[in-house]
Amino acid sequence: MVSTSFFTALDRIFFLLRDWLVGFLPVALRPAAGVLLGVIAIVAVFPGFFALTTVFERKGLGRMQNRLGPNRVGPFGFFQPVADGIKALTKEDVVPYRSDRIVHFLAPLVLVVTVFLGFAVLPMGRNMVLADMDAGLLFFFAMGAATELSIFMAGWSSHNKYSLLGAMRGIAQMISYEVVLLLSAVSVVMIGGSLSLSKIVEAQNSYSGVFPHWYIFTPWGFAGFVVFAIAATAETNRSPFDLPEGESELVAGYHTEYSGFKFALFFLGEYLAMFSISGLGTTLFLGGWSAPLSFFDFVPSWIWFFGKVMLSIFVFIWMRGTLPRLRQDQLMNFAWKFVLPFTLLNLFVTALWRFLGEGWLRWAVCSAILVAAWALMGRVGMRRKHFGPRSYRYAE
């Protein structure tokens, strides 16, 4: 009895902490102060994660390439982000002479602000959601789409060909994959019956025996998760879809002309987008804050949420350590000829799943359709084109 109340308290620790802190204020101010504290917590915690992730990413990537990674600053190099932060803060802030100064200044701010707004609707634990909107998913995607604006602002205002090319690539890529991202989330909405992210988590928070009813453990959910992961990687400009900032071609893409802390803000925005999209993927397909096995239910819900997000981040880093960058035409072909038709088919399969009723039949039918489609479309749609030798009419 004592232990259950302890774990309940641990599950609610952030609420208890907030109520204790707010208790010092007059009653009239308490609701506003509570919301403010929630905002401060999000704004403080995720950049902290960002700092940790940069050092773990560099060390992990190093190990994947049989290198050591950073190990100079502090024990095992764990203070590397501190050194990087000081460096970014003390660097000169260079603004190109012919740039559009106001837009150039606003672009990193818009990026970080919109990305932070996405966190507002993510349920990070039982009842731990800053703004429990009825259309939280819609709000999240609206904020995700707004980051594209900031990328084009950066690319256009810099008055630099690399920035502009990077921004154009970024826009083309992000809009193409935005479609896929939305459509893969739609199948969850079809089954869950709600756009509210907390309701979607609730729908997955039940167990058959010890196994959870996460959407990833259904054929359509698994296919949807794979497609979602691909689209999320492209949305956050992570390798292998990091064309907008391909160092070998475009210097640094849309943030070529940013230095010092503005560059750090872009970097922060990129990682925060990665966290938020991982959080969304966790919420939609991996059961959000619910425990993976029913008897682990006593562990605080926020630990599960952050654990799942960290796992997704690790997969992001793992993919970055494995895959080379795509070419622009490969990227577009993949989006429009393979991923998008497959996602549309997945919507159909989701509807089948819904109307075939309980039983083994829907498992067999849905899995067969998806596997066959994946194999067939992969073979036909992604067939390599063999061009013959080039012939030149005039330049011979």
Add this chain to the structure above:
Amino acid sequence: MLGEGILKGMAETAKNFFGSYVSKERLTTVEYPEERVPAAENARAFPFLVYDGPDWQAGLRCVSCQICEKECPPKCILIEKSKDKKPDYVGKPQFYPVRFDIDLSVCMSCQICVEVCPFDAIKMNTEFALATDDRFGGLLFSREKLAKSNEYYHSIHPTEAAEVDARLAEEKAKVEAKAKAAAEAAAAKAAVSASPAEGGN
């Protein structure tokens, strides 16, 4: 099926990731300032002067012939010849450099000085970390800094140094044999010149 290659690749990187914590052979990184890879035998950075024996001033092989100074393409060597002479390794009196400067900021490591030296007195060092905070004097190396013992030469270029030692020993033996022969001839001559005098008396 689409994606097989990606899974294979990810298995490979996962193997690297965990393997690098288990087997030391995977990590080929040498953490430079603390650890160093020994320089290859044929490595060369900048020239140094070889001396024999314990005292660098007495044992310096350089006889101040100034061939290297004249041959040096970027003209980074400055030699001042001595007025007096000191015995070299075979005992023959030779000049020696009272001043031998190499400006390493000018030197281009071409090794021509080494190739032209008839006395095996100048050789290439393998020490490359010579950064200094003194912009003008820091890389102007004088005799004291340039002089390195023959043992050091053996330690950095063992094969080459053994060849040089063999050649020098051979030359020394030749000179000694010649001196001996000359001494014998002189003795014989003395004996011959002594006997007629004896006969004359």
